[in-house]
Amino acid sequence: MVEKEEEREERLSMRIMVDAYTTEEQAYGWHAYLDDLMAFPFEARCTGKLNESPLKEGETVTVIGMSSTEPTLSQQFVTVEWMDRELGVPLRQLEPVDPDNDTEQAVSDWHYWLKR
Numbered sequence: 001m002v003e004k005e006e007e008r009e010e011r012l013s014m015r016i017m018v019d020a021y022t023t024e025e026q027a028y029g030w031h032a033y034l035d036d037l038m039a040f041p042f043e044a045r046c047t048g049k050l051n052e053s054p055l056k057e058g059e060t061v062t063v064i065g066m067s068s069t070e071p072t073l074s075q076q077f078v079t080v081e082w083m084d085r086e087l088g089v090p091l092r093q094l095e096p097v098d099p100d101n102d103t104e105q106a107v108s109d110w111h112y113w114l115k116r
Contacts, residue, residue, distance in 0.1 A: 002115040012109060023073055030110070031071040034078075034091065036108035040065050044094035053089040055082070060097065061089075071096070076110060 016029040041064045046055040055061065067088030069076035077088040092114055096107050 002112060004116070005112065008109060008112060012113065027071040027073050027076075030073070030076055030113070031066060032107050034076055034110060035066045037102045038063070038066075039100050039103050041081075042103055043097040044101055046093055046099055047095050048092060048093060050093050053093055054087075055080075055089055055093060061094070063094065063096075075113065081111075 002043045004068050017026060018115040020029045041062050043083045044061055046053075046057055046059045046061070048057050049055070061080040061082050063078050063080050064086065065079045067079045069077040071077070076091045078091050078094070079086050080089055080094075082089075091107065091110055094107070096103055099107070
């Protein structure tokens, strides 16, 4: 578990959780927040292997957008270019390579949320 960061908690509360009363609404709030903040396309590195993804640790991909996969509070998928095709992979598996400030904040917020 990660130590609570008041400034980040306030941002997440005001940008994502405000007016979201169900877990489904909160998941879609996250989806919209990530889609709004991340500057697509961007390069990202796989930080570890997951059963629901073919990516290998250390592999680099281009993230081109949010996936149409149903979001949840524990899983947000992004669409990546991989081996001459596009597929959805969990954002928790990726770390941006040289992102702009907003992209870095969005991904960092998501990783923080998952660890809390």
